[in-house]
Amino acid sequence: MLNQTLAEQLHSALQTTSKITFLVGAGISADSGIPTFRGKEGYWTIGSKNYHPQEMATNRMFQINAEEVWKWYLYRKGVVENANPNPSHFLLKELEELLHSQFALVTQNVDGLHKRVGSSPDKLFSIHGDLNYVRCGDTCTNELYPFPDGFDWKNRNQSTITETELKLLTCPKCGELLRPHVLWFDEYYNEHYYKFDSAMKIAGESRILFILGTSGVTNLPMLIAEDVLYNKGFVVEVYTDESHFTHLLTNRSNGLIIREKSSVFLDGLVNHLRNHHSLPRRNSHN
């Protein structure tokens, strides 16, 4: 059974053209066996020194030791390549089909698993980038390139990078090393790479915002949640533990906290929409 307040909010939102937005984070990909890489899985050893993810995922480190940063990302990319989408990815895709133009998906995940289940690129905002793309590490152009072919992900030795692989990771325009298309800790959001303005616009148009599988330690998700609340939208946190959003939503009439696994909640939401709402635009296909 869906929470009564939420059911009412959904009912009235579906009478409008406002957005029903899903903001998701690492918790969604955890069921696919992809760690957050912020914890111990993200630690990286160079020589005798251990580096934190917050040191590795920086432009500063890329300037000092681009090869080592690439070794780390090739390890991470290998994990993603060997992973499969999980029920949450499929349920979000189903929600996109049910909610049509009202649906928006803002993801912090860089693994590209939403696209693998067919989430539409025009409704998907990858605010932290996408490991399926690379770009010039020297910014000779701001063009994105698909991640080069030719890596053997199945048998990759995670601590090395071959000469052939380095060649594949060379900018075709200027010959400098390419870089992963992801937002690093010492960089800023922008529209061109990370759809910052678009994500904020979506926030402004959202009647309901669902926050799933993210604890809210980064800036943009928090800004989006605050913006939706400010505009009298309804914000629902779905997370198994307390998070930065919990404080924001506690004792608020337009906030709701649900302590459930994302996949369980999304399954309930899909069932509710199927059973309680004849979604007219869908019926036209019958």
Ligand SMILES: [Zn+2]
């Ligand atoms: Zn270049």
